[in-house]
Amino acid sequence: MxxxxxxxxxxxxxxxxxxxxxxxxxxxxxxxxxxxxSVQWPKVKGEVAKSLDFPLSKIIDFLYTYEIKGITYQGTKPFFANSFKNFKKKKTSELMEKYTKGTEVVVFYNPSNHKISTLEPGxxxxxxxxxxxxxxxxxxxxxxxxxxxxxxxxxxxxxxxxxxx
Known part of the structure; x- marks a missing residue:
């Protein structure tokens, strides 16, 4: 003391x-x-389950799924970012068009922890x-x-x- x-x-x-x-x-x-x-992670095919949405709160609302060895995983962000709150309208609309519900995507996943993934490596x-x-x-x-x-x-x-x- x-x-x-x-x-x-x-x-x-x-x-x-x-x-x-x-x-x-x-x-x-x-x-x-x-x-x-993530640039060197293995990749699998996935699908956007919930379209990218930026409501007024600017909290990202997004979901994609992918399967590895028969186990289904989910991701909630298209890439690693510090925050999605300061996104400009142009960037936001581009992402919303790119990741619509049902879109097939390439998912890069962490080989040591399959729950960690990204759609845009690096x-x-x-x-x-x-x-x-x-x-x-x-x-x-x-x-x-x-x-x-x-x-x-x-x-x-x-x-x-x-x-x-």
């Missing part, structure tokens, strides 16, 4: 920031890895940007923990700049 009592507010904030960012960082790294590997929309932001936030948390006075000095520097203007 003495360890926690000896921490400054900046150090505690740094630890909390790292703990909050870490799971999101791992998820983004995992998606990025799958997108990179595509990783927004994942690189998310990784950069998450890594920067994690490093900021590390800086706040390892050198809490540096964060205070940086904040004071920018505060003095804005007050001198």
């Amino acid at each position: 003495d360890f926690f009592a000896s921490l400054t507010q900046s150090q505690i904030a740094g630890i909390i920031l790292q703990l909050v960012v870490l799971p999101f960082l791992f998820m983004a790294l995992r998606r990025w890895g799958w997108a990179k590997q 595509r990783k929309d927004g994942i690189i940007g998310a990784l950069i932001v998450l890594i920067l936030l994690f490093l900021l948390g590390f800086m706040a923990y390892s050198n809490p006075y540096l964060i205070t000095e940086i904040m004071d520097y920018f505060q003095n700049l804005s007050s001198n203007s």
